Amino acid sequence: MSANFAVPAPFNPPRRTLMGPGPSDVYPSVLQALAKPTIGHLDPLFIQMMDELKSMLQQVLRTDNAMTSAISAPGSAGMEACFSNLVEPGDTVLVCVNGVFGTRMLENVERCGGNAVVVNDDWGKAVDPQKVEDALKQNPNVRIVAFVHAETSTGARSDAKTLCALAKQHNCLSIVDTVTSLGGIELLVDDWGIDALYSGSQKCLSCVPGLSPVSFSAAAVDKIQSRTSKVQSWFLDQTLLMAYWAGDGKRSYHHTAPVNALYGLHEALRLLCEEGLENAWQRHTERHLELRAGLEAMGLQFVVEESSRLPQLNTVYIPDGVDDAQVRSTLLNEYNLEIGAGLGEFAGKAWRIGLMGYSANRANIALCLKALSEALA
Amino acid sequence: MSANFAVPAPFNPPRRTLMGPGPSDVYPSVLQALAKPTIGHLDPLFIQMMDELKSMLQQVLRTDNAMTSAISAPGSAGMEACFSNLVEPGDTVLVCVNGVFGTRMLENVERCGGNAVVVNDDWGKAVDPQKVEDALKQNPNVRIVAFVHAETSTGARSDAKTLCALAKQHNCLSIVDTVTSLGGIELLVDDWGIDALYSGSQKCLSCVPGLSPVSFSAAAVDKIQSRTSKVQSWFLDQTLLMAYWAGDGKRSYHHTAPVNALYGLHEALRLLCEEGLENAWQRHTERHLELRAGLEAMGLQFVVEESSRLPQLNTVYIPDGVDDAQVRSTLLNEYNLEIGAGLGEFAGKAWRIGLMGYSANRANIALCLKALSEALA
Numbered sequence: 001m002s003a004n005f006a007v008p009a010p011f012n013p014p015r016r017t018l019m020g021p022g023p024s025d026v027y028p029s030v031l032q033a034l035a036k037p038t039i040g041h042l043d044p045l046f047i048q049m050m051d052e053l054k055s056m057l058q059q060v061l062r063t064d065n066a067m068t069s070a071i072s073a074p075g076s077a078g079m080e081a082c083f084s085n086l087v088e089p090g091d092t093v094l095v096c097v098n099g100v101f102g103t104r105m106l107e108n109v110e111r112c113g114g115n116a117v118v119v120n121d122d123w124g125k126a127v128d129p130q131k132v133e134d135a136l137k138q139n140p141n142v143r144i145v146a147f148v149h150a151e152t153s154t155g156a157r158s159d160a161k162t163l164c165a166l167a168k169q170h171n172c173l174s175i176v177d178t179v180t181s182l183g184g185i186e187l188l189v190d191d192w193g194i195d196a197l198y199s200g201s202q203k204c205l206s207c208v209p210g211l212s213p214v215s216f217s218a219a220a221v222d223k224i225q226s227r228t229s230k231v232q233s234w235f236l237d238q239t240l241l242m243a244y245w246a247g248d249g250k251r252s253y254h255h256t257a258p259v260n261a262l263y264g265l266h267e268a269l270r271l272l273c274e275e276g277l278e279n280a281w282q283r284h285t286e287r288h289l290e291l292r293a294g295l296e297a298m299g300l301q302f303v304v305e306e307s308s309r310l311p312q313l314n315t316v317y318i319p320d321g322v323d324d325a326q327v328r329s330t331l332l333n334e335y336n337l338e339i340g341a342g343l344g345e346f347a348g349k350a351w352r353i354g355l356m357g358y359s360a361n362r363a364n365i366a367l368c369l370k371a372l373s374e375a376l377a
Numbered sequence: 378m379s380a381n382f383a384v385p386a387p388f389n390p391p392r393r394t395l396m397g398p399g400p401s402d403v404y405p406s407v408l409q410a411l412a413k414p415t416i417g418h419l420d421p422l423f424i425q426m427m428d429e430l431k432s433m434l435q436q437v438l439r440t441d442n443a444m445t446s447a448i449s450a451p452g453s454a455g456m457e458a459c460f461s462n463l464v465e466p467g468d469t470v471l472v473c474v475n476g477v478f479g480t481r482m483l484e485n486v487e488r489c490g491g492n493a494v495v496v497n498d499d500w501g502k503a504v505d506p507q508k509v510e511d512a513l514k515q516n517p518n519v520r521i522v523a524f525v526h527a528e529t530s531t532g533a534r535s536d537a538k539t540l541c542a543l544a545k546q547h548n549c550l551s552i553v554d555t556v557t558s559l560g561g562i563e564l565l566v567d568d569w570g571i572d573a574l575y576s577g578s579q580k581c582l583s584c585v586p587g588l589s590p591v592s593f594s595a596a597a598v599d600k601i602q603s604r605t606s607k608v609q610s611w612f613l614d615q616t617l618l619m620a621y622w623a624g625d626g627k628r629s630y631h632h633t634a635p636v637n638a639l640y641g642l643h644e645a646l647r648l649l650c651e652e653g654l655e656n657a658w659q660r661h662t663e664r665h666l667e668l669r670a671g672l673e674a675m676g677l678q679f680v681v682e683e684s685s686r687l688p689q690l691n692t693v694y695i696p697d698g699v700d701d702a703q704v705r706s707t708l709l710n711e712y713n714l715e716i717g718a719g720l721g722e723f724a725g726k727a728w729r730i731g732l733m734g735y736s737a738n739r740a741n742i743a744l745c746l747k748a749l750s751e752a753l754a
Contacts, residue, residue, distance in 0.1 A: 005432075005436055005650070007433075007647055007650040007651050008429040008432075008433065008643075008647060010406070010410070010644060010647065011410070011413075011426045011429070011640055011643050011644070012413065013413050013414050013415075013416045013422060013423070013426075013640070014414070014416070014422070015414045016414065016415075016416045016417065016420070018415065018416070018417060020417055022633060023415050023417065023418065023633065023636060025415075026414075026415045026637075029387070031411075031412045031413075031414070031415070031637075032412055033387070033388070034408075034411040034412050034637060035408040035409055035411050035412035036388075036389065036390050036408075037390050037391070037392045037393065037403075037408070038390075038393075038395065038400050038402075038403045038408070038579075038585055038586075039390045039391070039393045039395070039715070040393065040395060040397055040400065040715045041400065041586065042718075043393070043709070043715065044709075045390060045391070046390070049388045049390075052385040052388070055382075055385075056384075056385065059382055072450055072451055072454075072587060073449055073450035073454060073612070074449055074450075074612075074632045074633050074634075074635065075632070075633065076611070076612045076631075076632040076633075077449075077450060077454075077612045077632075079612075080610060080611060080612050084610075104611065107611050108611055110607070111607055111608070111609050111610065111611055112609075200633070202415075202633055208415055208635065208636060208637040208638070209415075209418065209633040209634065209635050209636055209637075210449060210587065210635030210636075210637075210638055230487070230488055231488070232488050232489075232609050232610075233457060233461075233488065233609075233610060234453070234457060234481065234484050234485055234488055235450070235451075235453045235454045235456075235457050253720070254453075255451045255452070255453040255454075256399060256400065256451050256452065256453075256577070256579060256586040257451075257586065257587075258451065258585065258586050258587030258638070259400060259585060259586055259587075260403075260408075260411060260585040260586075260587075260641075261585070261587055261635070261638060263388055263390070264637075266385075266388050267387060267388070270384055270385060270387065273382070273384040274384050332420070332421075338416070338417045338420065341419075343630070
């Protein structure tokens with residue numbers, strides 16, 4: 001060490017209530033699972049745990065897709081896994097942009113050497129299926145349709161079922177961002193014909209951040225297997241990862257799995273399966289209605305119209321004359337409560353109040369409403 | 378859920394002693410750190426923790442590099458971060474291959490659109506600096522020299538100082554795999570002039586797997602900033618990640634950091650800094666000599682010659698007539714002891730016995746020697 005280097009003290013985070021856009025409050029038993037003894041990533045018991053995890057992921061995604069797994073990195077890497085495997089240089093991809101994450105999809109298409117056809121919608125609005133249909137008719141060379149199911153930057157929900165059906169009608173694969181939707185609202189991968197999706201561990205699954213569930217349909221696997229060029233990312237190459245998550249009790253070494261993080265995801269999926277997926281969706285809706293009533297009683301207005309509002313992410317305009325940073329800072333420092341700032345176009349204009357997974361409970365709502373009313377007083 | 382889906386029971390891993398090629402035994406306080414309450418990735422307290430983590434990384438890497446951070450994914454992604462940022466299509470890269478991870482570097486060069494000049498050495502041998510010098514003289518268009526400091530597949534140590542000096546003499550940047558070396562043997566990033574390196578959390582740092590420390594010199598940053606094409610990976614693009622790890626108390630949102638995993642790395646680095654880096658190197662050497670004496674007394678022979686043997690990874694030939702899988706299975710099931718199988722050319726021919734970080738202690742050595750002698754009896 002440098003002679004004058006002072007070793008920092010152990011880090012002891014406070015217990016916050018997390019009602020931002022994620023991470024959400026983590027289930028206590030998930031935190032405990034993280035601290036269980038690390039075993040080898042090729043240990044037969046670990047492989048068995050991965051098999052269970054995969055089968056629970058298939059359950060909560062409502063899919064039989066064999067190529068279902070969790071990328072050993074956050075949702076942004078899951079996004080990249082979908083694009084880098086499915087988009088070859090020269091492919092044309094229709095990207096729906098109605099917030100930050102649609103914009104990031106566009107970045108991905110370009111970095112994969114694809115050509116993008118962009119369908120823009122206002123931030124805070126759902127993707128307009130009519131515009132998508134028009135764009136598909138005008139651009140018969142489009143091979144993939146990409147959109148965000150639940151825009152974390154705005155709180156808007158798009159109609160994934162209709163958009164995937166449109167993609168199919170035009171012989172396109174679909175790539176769907178389900179980072180904020182999985183576990184919070186209806187998501188039926190096989191019924192809706194989603195071809196590739198990525199999600200995140202830290203939203204409605206209430207696990208810690210750092211893992212990204214992904215799933216690929218048979219048609220997506222066909223496209224990957226018929227590529228004429230190698231996937232540009234070795235780390236995210238699904239043809240290699242397939243062998244690692246094979247589910248036949250054998251594993252080809254690919255990378256060292258994040259063992260303890262996967263313990264956490266296993267436990268979070270277990271809790272969701274025990275609650276029941278439909279029950280979890282119902283709980284998110286019910287808590288949202290309760291929060292909404294309280295926010296509206298305080299005079300706050302929602303950014304997103306009711307028909308496309310996400311129950312798990314409530315975006316409200318910051319009232320005129322209110323100091324955004326000061327209110328959030330008061331909530332954090334005086335109440336240990338985190339709510340989300342606005343992102344991109346909504347920076348300084350809106351707050352994002354999450355009700356995700358374990359966070360979607362009455363105690364959190366009571367705290368949030370009371371603390372916010374005091375901070376705004 | 379499917380009507381017939383049985384929710385798995387909570388996963389309760391046994392307490393193993395991890396003496397394979399990684400993950401190594403995790404410090405108890407690191408496991409405890411993982412279970413601390415999750416806070417937001419933009420929380421001021423979290424940002425302060427990241428600043429401390431970065432400054433400890435600089436200490437243990439012996440570098441002042443401003444672009445020092447931990448990639449939110451395993452070492453393989455750290456490797457890809459180095460190659461995808463530094464290699465542009467058409468760049469010529471000299472890759473030294475003396476094991477699995479040199480081979481993986483080659484994959485990375487190709488997937489980045491680079492041209493590779495390969496210097497092969499036998500598995501189990503160090504990279505031969507003479508061959509590298511000859512290749513550099515014969516290929517004046519080489520811009521980057523890449524090699525593995527501590528080959529995890531073989532247990533061989535290469536002379537990073539000499540190889541980096543050669544790179545510099547030929548106006549090349551160096552990319553160095555320090556996954557297994559960091560914390561176990563001497564590694565002096567600035568003194569040796571290493572331009573880019575990646576490591577792993579789960580080897581001699583004795584943290585859980587899933588994070589990859591990386592560092593880039595000023596010359597490497599220049600190369601990244603003068604790129605004519607975008608980095609093909611958005612997730613690993615250091616020009617974006619720089620703003621995220623800026624260390625000036627502000628953070629631009631990039632991706633959601635793996636909050637709890639970073640708590641663990643913070644604690645592991647703290648423990649290493651408290652022990653003192655040179656003391657840790659010394660401990661690895663001393664424990665290695667003790668293990669070696671015991672293994673040789675049992676008649677086991679080392680794969681790597683003494684001068685380039687890694688203290689933290691002891692690769693020994695499996696004696697004739699011994700059933701590899703059965704011995705490892707006995708150790709695992711009867712003694713809760715994991716040692717590593719051979720990889721690649723050494724599959725079925727050698728074992729890899731790790732003495733990494735917290736695992737490098739006398740109790741582990743005693744267990745390993747006794748259990749192995751019983752399993753071989």
